[in-house]
Amino acid sequence: MAAAPEILRRVWKEVRTAISEPDLGIYVPAVCLNEDAIWPVRVHAVIVSPQSHSVPMLISVTYRDTYPYRPMDLKFISRVPHPLIRDDGSIDLDILKHDEKSEWSPALTLRSVLTSLVSVLNDPTHPDHLREGCVANADWELGSIKTEPRNIPELFATLMLAAMPIDDWQSWRFLRGLRSLLCTYPMAYTSKRTQWYHFLGSIAQLCTSLRGWRPATGSVPPSAASSAKERWIQEAQALLKRHYRLDPLRILHRCRLREDGSGLGDLRKINRVWTVIQAFITDMPVSELMQEASLEKTN
Structure with a gap:
């Protein structure tokens, strides 16, 4: 079924807007949608865990012909231990339900949904999220975040796109996500070897151009942008030290x-x-x- 042009424009705008949330560790790759696109429309998203280990998670987003009157379908491709996330990756959130209990509103967007999801991931047992009788995964505390090897290339390639500081130095979170992924899957880059070395080369050139940069000192605390830039340089240097020896x-x-x-x-x-x-x-x-x-x- 061909997608209505006005709905496609909305989907395209949502995806483009959702890209710019590096401070929350959210990244959605750009997609090319035209008037010949058909339902369902699928995109991927990446969320980097806010915890210190910064494990990246891959998410599938599917827009169907009922959108925006019904929510898009979100499903974790990575296995994420959480009381509201089932083993198959489906998410038990009221705004994502398709039944009469759904709290979905056409005013919601991919950006607002992913932002809510990050909040849920940050505090799994918060009473606003975890109401009585809604636990979908009782054994969630026994698990860890994992991504099947067949999905690693997609996750790795998306992280490389997200890690370049095109608009925001907060992309250091994705550099850290890359380091975390490579600790668990040391050979993750092999499916994207050429892109990986070109990426490292770009990171190295940028670090060289920033050599000697230091945040402003004085009685005034450094700005959030300055702190993020400093963190990006630290993460980039750590990545290069371990993986760039060409x-x-x-x-x-x-x-x-x-x-x-x-x-x-x-x-x-x-x-x-x-x-x-x-x-x-x-x-x-x-x-x-x-x-x-x-x-x-x-x-």
């Missing part, structure tokens, strides 16, 4: 690409142990590294 390899590649090999001395013997050095520094395919080094030589 500079030595690029230097060696540039040496190998020299046509005459003059002046390299014993460095020419590096070919004998090249595979060992490469495996130690990175698992990026040789073809990609050679391409980067060739571009650097050309430039």
Whole structure:
């Protein structure tokens, strides 16, 4: 069934608006909707846990032809232990119900729903959320946040998009989410290897441009934006320190690409142990590294 243009415009606007909530750890990737789109319309969202471990969670959002008179469907793809979240990922919130008990209003949007969801995640047992008889998962305290391996590439790619400080330095939360995800799934980047190294390169360049930056000192406390910027730099440096070690390899590649090999001395013997050095520094395919080094030589 083709979606009505006015409803599509509303969905598009909602998704675009929901993107800008990095201070709450919410990110919704942009989607391309046109007049030929059909129901249901599906998008993904990411929420980074507000707790210190900052575990990222992947959510599926589905708009059906009953929207906005009925709520969109939200479902956790990641397993999230919570008294109002079932094992299948469905969420027992009154604003998301489709029956006569629903508290949904057409005035609500994806942004307001996700903001409410973050509040529910922050305080699982708050009486405003957890009323008598509404517990959907009695064993929630025994679980932990987990994402199935098949969904890790989507979660990882979305976090990379969210972590760049295009509009708000509060995106440090997504950098921390990346670090958290890589602690649990160290090989998460392998499905997006090229994008991952390009992302790290962009982060490294931005950190270089910010080198020497310090928040203003004095009797006046630093602003929220200044504090967020400082936190973003700290998180970016921590990520780079652990995962970005390509500079030595690029230097060696540039040496190998020299046509005459003059002046390299014993460095020419590096070919004998090249595979060992490469495996130690990175698992990026040789073809990609050679391409980067060739571009650097050309430039």
